[in-house]
Structure formats: structure tokens, C-alpha cells
Amino acid sequence: MRKKNLASAIAMSLGILVAPPVLAGALISIVPSSPLIGPEICKPGYASPQCLAIPFDTGNNLAFQGGSALPAVAKDNITMDYNAIHQPEFANDGHYGNGASWVSDSVNSWLKIDLGQTILINRLTFGRDRMGGFDDRDSGQFTIAVSTSDNIYANGDDSNDGTEYTQVVDSAVAGFSGIINGAETVQVSFAPVLARFVKLTVADYGTAIDEIEVFAPKDEGPLSVTIDHFSATRNSNGKVKIKLVTGSETQTAILSVVRAPTILQNLQQIQEICQWDGVGTEVSGSVYSCNDENAPANVVYWPVEVENNGVTNSYLEFVTNVQ
Secondary structure, X not given: OOXXXXXXXXXXXXXXXXXXXXXXXXXXXXXXXXXXXXXXXXXXXXXXXXXXXXXXXXXXXXXXXXXXXXXXXXXXXXXXXXXXXXXXXXXXXOEEOHHHEEEOOOOOEEEEXXXXXXXXXXXXXXXXXXXXXXXXXXXXXXXXXXXXXXXXXXXXXXXXXXXXXXXXXXXXXXXXXXXXXOOOEEEEEEEEEEEEEEEEEEOOOOOEEOEEEEEOOOOOOOOOEEEEEXXXXXXXXXXXXXXXXXXXXXXXXXXXXXXXXXOOOOHHHOEEEEEEEEEEOOOOOOEEEEEEXXXXXXXXXEEEEEEOOOOEEEXXXXXXXXX
């Protein structure tokens, strides 16, 4: 039997709020930092605690430049003789501490991180100095904006950010004090949103940030379909060709492919493009294909499964952006 209101089921499975994310609000809290994993270092030429940095566990951190992400870029950076300890790229290098941090050189400065993939995110953390050596250079109020494209990802360039980025968090609306005490880690939780680029804008001049971490919604466990391949490609006539190859299928009532804009504002924007009923309980996989005849620009596609028991699973690791 076909499951009614698939869009609602998908949204519930993702935790998506039925409102623009900035209006739906954000939860800002103080949480423990990620676990430390190595000995501290002191960069030469600077005294302790100015020189100190320490690596931490980056296993689930989508912003870490040692994974898919690129080194962070910024509007500006503090001048004088601090180049070895304060650089934009130190904001996602996998080290806490003043000795591997970024310090802004203007009001309303920003940091941007290219995650290297378009993926659903719902949480960001940052702090001033998780080693506790300094308790100054607070951020003041801040905003978080996201995008799936950035025409020039480079230090000092925000020439097209007004059209490319969408704000998802305003800390003033969320009731943030603007103050970070010592080694605190600020966690910002917001409605899940698809993003490749994340932009943190801080109000105060001279803000110091030792690390930004970005996280996806927590995995709820193994799913009942394994997917070997998923693609969505626009051809010359504007149609989008979709191909889905499963490796195995168990307890599957419906397989679908859905489409949504890159920034989801309401449930009606989730549209089912393809559907294959009664895939069943077979162990071996199959090949499925279809076309989206009326695909608009700047959308994403991903596979969805409805199990025989009615549970809806979204395969977010296969989210594909089509311009």
C-alpha cells in the first residue's frame, strides 16, 4: 500500500522544522569540547599560553580539513607578528588552543568553510581557547549562513554571498549573550539544512576562534536497503536523468527519489519524482531509472525507502545537487 503524505514522513525522519530555519530558531548551549587525542604543542617564537595548541578527535567533524573539507577562509586576519599562530585555516585544522586560532581584524568579520560535499547539517560548535589560557576576544553576536555554491571561495571575497548564502541562525534572536567564558564550547543546534559551504559572521572586532566544528544529524542505525550507486544529471534539454542501483533490499514496500530546493522552507517543497512499488524482500539488488521532466534549477535529489512496517528512511549520503 502506498504511504500517505511521503513528504511529512521524510521531514519527520530528518527532524526538519516546517518553517524557515532562522524563524524556527536555534538552540545555543555550552557543551563539552571534543575529546583530546594528543600531547599539546607550543609553536616556536611565542610564550605559553600564547603558543599552545592540542589535537582533538575529529571523527564526526565535517569541517575538519583533514577530511573532505578545505581550509577555512576569512574576511580578514589580525596583522602584526602573529602569522604563525593566527590564520583563517587554523579554524578547522583539528587543534584547539590559542596557538592554532583565527583572530578577526574588523567588526562583522566572517569565516567560511567548504565542507567538500553537499550534506545535511544541523549543528555547529566553536570556542575561543579550549585550552583555557585566554578569556578575551569574545565573538559578540553572530550569524550562521549556508550555501551549496560559492563562486569564489577565497580569503577576503564575499562578492556574491548575498545571493548565494541563506542565513539559518541569528544568535541575537536565539538569546545568546555574546560572551564566551574561558574554555567554553558554544554549540548551535538548528533545523537540518543541506549545505556545502558554512559561513560564521561575528560582530565584535578582534574575535578569536580556535576551532569550528560542523556535524550532521545523528545516524539512527542501519537501513534496510544498500545503495551501490545514485546519480542525478541534467541533460541538454533540461531534464534530469536519475539512476539508482541497489546492492540488496529487505522489507522494502516502496523505493522513491525525491527532490527539494537546496534550502527547504516548507514540506510542500519536497516532491516525489520517481516511485517503484512493491520492491519486496529480495536480497539481491536492482537497477532503477527515471527522468525528472520539469526540474527547476538549484535543487537536490536523494533516495527514500518506505519499509513494510511504514518506517521511512532517507539515504542522505547520496544527496545530489543539480544546478
